[in-house]
Amino acid sequence: MRIEQDLKLGFKDVLFRPKRSTLKSRSQVELTREFTFKHSGRQWSGVPVIAANMDSVGSFAMAASLAKHGCMTAVHKHYTVQDWSDFVATADTQTLNNVMVSTGTSDADFQKTQDIMALSDELIFICIDIANGYSEHLVEYVQRVRAQFPDKVISAGNVVTGDMVEELILAGADIVKVGIGPGSVCTTRVKTGVGYPQLSAIIECADAAHGLGGQIIGDGGCACAGDVAKAFGGGADFVMLGGMLAGHEESGGEIIEQDGKQFMKFYGMSSQSAMDKHSGGVAKYRAAEGKTVLLPFRGSVEYTIADILGGVRSTCTYVGAAKLKELTKRTTFIRVQEQENNVYGKE
Numbered sequence: 001m002r003i004e005q006d007l008k009l010g011f012k013d014v015l016f017r018p019k020r021s022t023l024k025s026r027s028q029v030e031l032t033r034e035f036t037f038k039h040s041g042r043q044w045s046g047v048p049v050i051a052a053n054m055d056s057v058g059s060f061a062m063a064a065s066l067a068k069h070g071c072m073t074a075v076h077k078h079y080t081v082q083d084w085s086d087f088v089a090t091a092d093t094q095t096l097n098n099v100m101v102s103t104g105t106s107d108a109d110f111q112k113t114q115d116i117m118a119l120s121d122e123l124i125f126i127c128i129d130i131a132n133g134y135s136e137h138l139v140e141y142v143q144r145v146r147a148q149f150p151d152k153v154i155s156a157g158n159v160v161t162g163d164m165v166e167e168l169i170l171a172g173a174d175i176v177k178v179g180i181g182p183g184s185v186c187t188t189r190v191k192t193g194v195g196y197p198q199l200s201a202i203i204e205c206a207d208a209a210h211g212l213g214g215q216i217i218g219d220g221g222c223a224c225a226g227d228v229a230k231a232f233g234g235g236a237d238f239v240m241l242g243g244m245l246a247g248h249e250e251s252g253g254e255i256i257e258q259d260g261k262q263f264m265k266f267y268g269m270s271s272q273s274a275m276d277k278h279s280g281g282v283a284k285y286r287a288a289e290g291k292t293v294l295l296p297f298r299g300s301v302e303y304t305i306a307d308i309l310g311g312v313r314s315t316c317t318y319v320g321a322a323k324l325k326e327l328t329k330r331t332t333f334i335r336v337q338e339q340e341n342n343v344y345g346k347e
């Protein structure tokens with residue numbers, strides 16, 4: 001047994017130190033980023049915020065809505081090939097270019113990914129997603145998908161340490177998804193005791209990925225726009241959001257009425273609810289590692305996404321970053337023991 005003594009940080013442990021800036025207005029801040037991906041050589045330009053591949057977040061409707069803001073959606077893996085076919089008939093190029101096709105790592109998943117990718121050349125992102133990205137099986141699967149799709153952008157995860165980021169990039173991933181345990185409806189840390197504070201995971205994994213010419217997605221744990229900015233400040237190239245985008249018209253969750261008020265069901269993809277819906281219940285050998293919650297229904301996602309992007313723009317003006325790309329270079333985090341003033345309740 002070993003104990004690492006370095007303190008690891010989450011979003012709530014830091015704030016940005018403001019810096020002198022020549023920017024007059026947040027409207028001068030450019031959130032669009034351009035990437036050229038390591039293996040596929042693909043270029044992509046957009047706002048690197050991604051709706052999570054959860055079945056009450058990453059829907060086709062979410063993809064169409066977020067694409068209008070230049071943002072991405074990792075569409076969940078529970079749509080059928082026919083559902084995808086119907087979507088690709090209706091969706092515009094901007095939407096298709098900003099969609100990730102999510103997949104697990106079974107042979108059936110591999111075949112389904114092939115069938116979906118064959119529907120349109122405009123689908124360019126594949127998101128290989130398993131809860132424990134430390135499995136050798138994931139590395140082999142990434143190699144297999146890379147061999148089959150040399151010119152598609154492949155994201156793989158989830159992991160939280162630099163060694164595994166490097167292994168996945170060397171196996172063929174362009175992007176590595178980072179986060180174990182920080183999610184709003186995740187109970188992995190409670191059920192298993194495993195995890196890594198998300199800001200430190202992002203800082204360490206971004207360093208490893210950038211050293212090899214890869215990118216990372218900071219996935220999970222953002223509860224407000226300030227956290228999204230901190231994820232970018234820590235070095236995340238992309239930030240993935242579940243809970244912040246759940247509970248909206250476009251999220252695709254079940255609406256429930258209670259006492260005349262509308263709520264939307266939101267649950268982890270390893271929760272009892274998800275396993276009951278997609279796998280015929282929780283298998284005997286495992287525990288559910290996700291929660292089910294009811295969120296007050298929030299209407300369209302349009303206002304929420306504008307609010308998040310507005311917050312990140314504002315962060316950039318406070319530290320003097322004219323472009324999102326410059327945010328991490330302009331970032332000095334200060335460690336803190338307080339965040340917002342809650343005397344009149346939470347924002």
Ligand code: 5GP
Binds near residue numbers: 184268269271
């Ligand atoms: P959020 O933005 O809600 O804090 O986090 C979203 C992320 O939580 C997802 O992208 C995914 O990585 C993770 N997640 C989703 N469902 C579950 C679950 O049931 N269990 C765990 N451990 N993580 C989950």
